[in-house]
Amino acid sequence: MYSEKVKQHFQNELESIRDAGLFKDERIITSPQGAEITLKTGEKVLNFCANNYLGLSNSPQLIEAAKEAMDTRGYGMSSVRFICGTQDLHRELEYRIAKFFGTEDSILYAACFDANGGIFEPLFTEEDAIISDQLNHASIIDGVRLCKAQRFRYNNGDMADLEEKLKEAQKARFRIVVTDGVFSMDGNVAPVDEMVRLAEKYDALVMVDESHSAGVVGKTGRGVTELFDIRGKVDLITGTLGKAFGGAIGGFTTGRKELIEMLRQRSRPYLFSNSLPPAVVGAAIKMFEMMDETAELQDKLHSNTEYFMEKMGKLGFDIKPTQSAICAVMLYDAKLSQDFAARLLDEGIYVIGFYYPVVPKGQARIRVQLSAAHEKEHIDKAVAAFEKVGRELGVI
Ligand SMILES: *Cc1c(COP(=O)(O)O)cnc(C)c1O
Numbered sequence: 001m002y003s004e005k006v007k008q009h010f011q012n013e014l015e016s017i018r019d020a021g022l023f024k025d026e027r028i029i030t031s032p033q034g035a036e037i038t039l040k041t042g043e044k045v046l047n048f049c050a051n052n053y054l055g056l057s058n059s060p061q062l063i064e065a066a067k068e069a070m071d072t073r074g075y076g077m078s079s080v081r082f083i084c085g086t087q088d089l090h091r092e093l094e095y096r097i098a099k100f101f102g103t104e105d106s107i108l109y110a111a112c113f114d115a116n117g118g119i120f121e122p123l124f125t126e127e128d129a130i131i132s133d134q135l136n137h138a139s140i141i142d143g144v145r146l147c148k149a150q151r152f153r154y155n156n157g158d159m160a161d162l163e164e165k166l167k168e169a170q171k172a173r174f175r176i177v178v179t180d181g182v183f184s185m186d187g188n189v190a191p192v193d194e195m196v197r198l199a200e201k202y203d204a205l206v207m208v209d210e211s212h213s214a215g216v217v218g219k220t221g222r223g224v225t226e227l228f229d230i231r232g233k234v235d236l237i238t239g240t241l242g243k244a245f246g247g248a249i250g251g252f253t254t255g256r257k258e259l260i261e262m263l264r265q266r267s268r269p270y271l272f273s274n275s276l277p278p279a280v281v282g283a284a285i286k287m288f289e290m291m292d293e294t295a296e297l298q299d300k301l302h303s304n305t306e307y308f309m310e311k312m313g314k315l316g317f318d319i320k321p322t323q324s325a326i327c328a329v330m331l332y333d334a335k336l337s338q339d340f341a342a343r344l345l346d347e348g349i350y351v352i353g354f355y356y357p358v359v360p361k362g363q364a365r366i367r368v369q370l371s372a373a374h375e376k377e378h379i380d381k382a383v384a385a386f387e388k389v390g391r392e393l394g395v396i
Pocket of ligand 1: 110116
């Protein structure tokens with residue numbers, strides 16, 4: 001029964017979230033996702049906080065491909081994959097993902113959250129060890145929780161610490177080292193080349209979640225294995241279709257054939273959740289075709305990021321070094337980060353200020369995400385707004 005006691009409890013909980021300043025309000029957008037978006041208030045702003053790295057969220061080619069798939073394959077599958085939810089398009093997309101990453105096979109999920117949630121439990125038992133970066137994504141943490149393997153955690157990107165943990169885990173039957181490819185708050189790339197070397201030395205598997213790196217990192221966007229020239233050396237890669245790869249929905253795991261086959265047999269979010277809709281699958285196939293044809297979007301994204309970093313650095317802003325399209329403009333103070341973001345919105349620039357507990361105490365910042373959808377004048381406008389607000393608030 002939804003008693004007064006239950007109701008009161010949750011009202012109090014919500015109140016304490018508000019009091020702590022952690023209540024999340026959602027800004028409502030009335031346009032498609034893009035470099036410029038329209039808010040419900042009618043304001044038009046430049047968007048620097050989407051994961052729309054390649055600017056494909058409103059791509060006419062992807063919309064066309066989605067429509068075509070809907071016309072020829074229908075709207076929904078009304079089934080999980082292994083009953084009657086697998087179309088030719090699903091297999092084709094899995095094949096294309098493997099081709100893109102230079103892996104053996106792939107398996108689709110409703111989201112990368114599910115890919116990570118369903119990857120460990122089918123493959124590892126209490127005899128095994130999972131060695132995870134301290135800053136790994138929530139979905140990896142949840143996936144690890146669902147598995148009985150022994151758990152080890154190493155400090156973010158700290159390879160000496162990882163080596164210690166690998167030594168401690170030598171008694172386990174199998175070991176797997178797990179990392180995000182790009183960490184979303186700093187934009188730093190995990191040292192996966194070094195991880196692969198340590199994994200060889202200490203007989204461990206390697207898994208990389210490429211959600212923020214796939215499509216972005218590496219000359220042609222093939223992710224960290226391209227950046228470090230280690231294609232074929234990472235055993236499992238997870239990723240999302242919800243960021244650079246079109247921004248709709250969908251996730252995947254790609255890697256060693258036997259591991260992928262095992263997931264198809266045993267991974268619970270795959271077995272007990274609906275098949276991706278044809279429109280999403282058809283558009284994703286088209287997206288990978290486009291990636292095969294040209295790296296124009298990556299070139300533009302990389303030059304946009306360099307341009308922004310250079311201009312902001314010249315103005316005297318303190319920005320963390322980045323190898324991704326995430327630029328953390330450090331302000332350190334929580335309130336300042338919120339005031340700064342609010343003032344930028346007045347100036348027509350939409351960014352988010354992050355502070356504790358999303359980032360460590362005293363490490364508040366504004367996270368700027370560049371996109372291939374941005375033109376030079378968009379970036380110039382953002383930099384001018386940063387300069388104006390930065391002087392006003394005494395940051396530069
Ligand atoms: C965004 C993200 C996810 C979740 O992806 P979805 O497809 O939106 O569920 C998982 N891992 C990392 C590292 C991410 O950045």
